[in-house]
Amino acid sequence: MRIFFITALCLTLNFCHFTQHLDDNTVARVGHLNISKDEFQKRYEFTPMFRKQIRKMEIPLKLEMLYTLIAEKLWALEAAANGLDTAEVIKFSAQMFEKMFVRDALYHKIIRDQVQISDEELREGWTRNSARLFVNFIFSEDEEEINNLYNLMKLGIPFDSILVERPEFDEQPDPIEIFYGQMADEVEDSLYNLQYGGFTSPILTPDGWYIFTLKNRVDLIFTTDEDIEEARRTVSKTIQARKEAELYKKFFRDFFKDKKVDVSAPLQKSLAVKLAKIFQDKKLRFGEGYSDLLQLTAEDITAMEEYFGADSLQIIYIKFEDAPLTLKEFIRIIAFDGFNTKDVSSMGILGLLDQVTRQTIERELLAREGYRLSLDMNPEVQNSLNMWLDNYLFQYMQSSFRDSVTVEEHELREYYERNYKGKDFPVLVDIIEILTDSLEIMEMLMHKIEAGVPIEELAPVYTKREWTKDRGGKFGLFSVLQHGALGRIAGTLNAGDIYGPVILSEGYSIFKLIEKHEEKFIPPQPFDKVKDQILNEIIYAKTRIRMINYTIRLANKYSIQFNTDLLVSIPVTSINSFGFRHLGFGGRITAVPLLAPNIEWVFPWQEGREIIP
Secondary structure, three states: OOHHHHHHHHHHHHHHOOOOOOOOOOOEEEEOEEEEEEHHHHHOOOOOOOOOOOHHHHHHHHHHHHHHHHHHHHHHHHHOOOOOHHHHHHHHHHHHHHOOOOOOOOHHOHHHHHHOHHHHHHHHHHHHOOEEEEEEEEOOHHHHHHHHHHHHHHHOOOOHHHOOHHHHHHHHHOEEEEEEOOOOOOHHHHHHOOOOOOOOOEEOOEEEEEEEEEEEEEEEEOOOOHHHHHHHHHHHHHHHHHHHHHHHHHHHHHHHOOOEEEHHHHHHHHHHHHHHHHHHHHHHHHOOOOOOOEEOHHHHHHHHHHHHHHHOOOEEEOOOOOOEEHHHHHHHHHOOOHOOOOOOOOOHHHHHHHHHHHHHHHHHHHHHHHHHOOOHHHHHHHHHHHHHHHHHHHHHHHHHHHHHHOOOHHHHHHHHHHHHEEEEEEEEEEEEEEOOOOHHHHHHHHHHHHHOOOOHHHHHHOOHHHHHHHHEEEEEOEEEOOHHHHHHOOOOOOOEEEEEEEEOOEEEEEEEEEEEEEEEOOOOOOHHHHHHHHHHHHHHHHHHHHHHHHHHHHHHHEEEEEEHHHHHHHHOOOOOOOOOOOOOOOEEEEEOOOOOOOOHHHHHHHHOOOOOO
């Protein structure tokens, strides 16, 4: 059904009532909001999409993404028209995003853009990148011991004779391969200047002292244009990163050397006590054997604000000379950035809170420097901010729809009588699912599963889906026509396959198909047993139809212009990517705001009708 639907969209493209009077950089305009070529390309590339790897699906998937983005902009426009852009949560989120992007722009201006690479440095880098060194090492944490060993070598005692008597000998059954960019710059200088059989003087590193000896050197020959180009990129990126690191250290040292900002010690202690209690309660619920990160949730933030009360929340926590931060502002900041821990002891939480407080001060001072330089007016800052703010307005307005849906008892009964009669299902599946609203937890889960940890062990601990939690994340047999994208994707898998992450309205999902049956008759279950499930299904169905129809009304209210030729010409890959954007001076977010496909409104809108419930 999905393939037919988006293919049909493609076929009707030339008959849509869109105008084409847009510039060469605008894929679509919704009201006064533009979807630029750059935004579309980024959103497409960094949003996981089903069947993206199939080349013939490129145009249909481009259309799916474009209509999904148009829906997002329509809701964002209406949210702003209703004054939701002035809501406290939206204003705070916009401020936090803008500060992140201003800091990033500051990093580019004073660090990344200041890097200059000479031809001589490129030549030296090329020479080093064209060689692989094979070395052995002697290590000691004691400076006197390493110097004594070095003096013995200078007196003629062979390196290997000393190494064979030391514990690090067992770590090196074969010489260690060293490639360009792997070691610190000063260590690399010593290694690449070694002759066969030569050894370095003692080199101090963060974990101790090393002496290296060169056992072999292999010179590489790049024979294809692709290899040569890749080698050039490696050299350039390595030099760039090293120069950035040096400029970063110098700027950080100079910028903060005369900065002093006080923090309210009593408030910090009170906050640490409350946070420790919250995390200790979490640990108790998960069990003493639980050893992974615990996360601060929205419910925890609400509980903390109620605990401190309105008056205490207005007390100054971070005492900047201008615009100090209140306790409430700081709590909102740690909620936005995320506050995670394994150590739930009072001292551990206090130490973490102190670290987060220092980080907040540093980031705030950096953002203020960016504002002083007017970097908030930088086009890239504005584009990134608008993209994320539109998405937040879209999500904020949709959440009000979900919260306003009501279901009467008679509706539950009628739905049961109508739908629970026992029926033949063409394909039935059962899955074990983990649902989370945290990107960090999803990333950690993917690493654990890749490392061989069974999803059956992870699901009971991490899934946020309440009605499956007590069943270890299992749904029970259901039709592939149910549960939206989960059912649709599960129907294409084989038992034992794991798939994810899938972007749902509730968060991020990863699941394993554990059963699959062809055409099976399922007798109806008793009403009381399925009542909660029916309630969820009715709420979902009502919300979905209301949102589809509301999107249609918005599409009729706001003008939509569409650049067909530009859409088709935008180059995209067929790789499913799920990436992060690492920001200058620390912090990261997903590469783009993530959206579930939203195209069910398009056909009814084109036909001038709404969906009848």
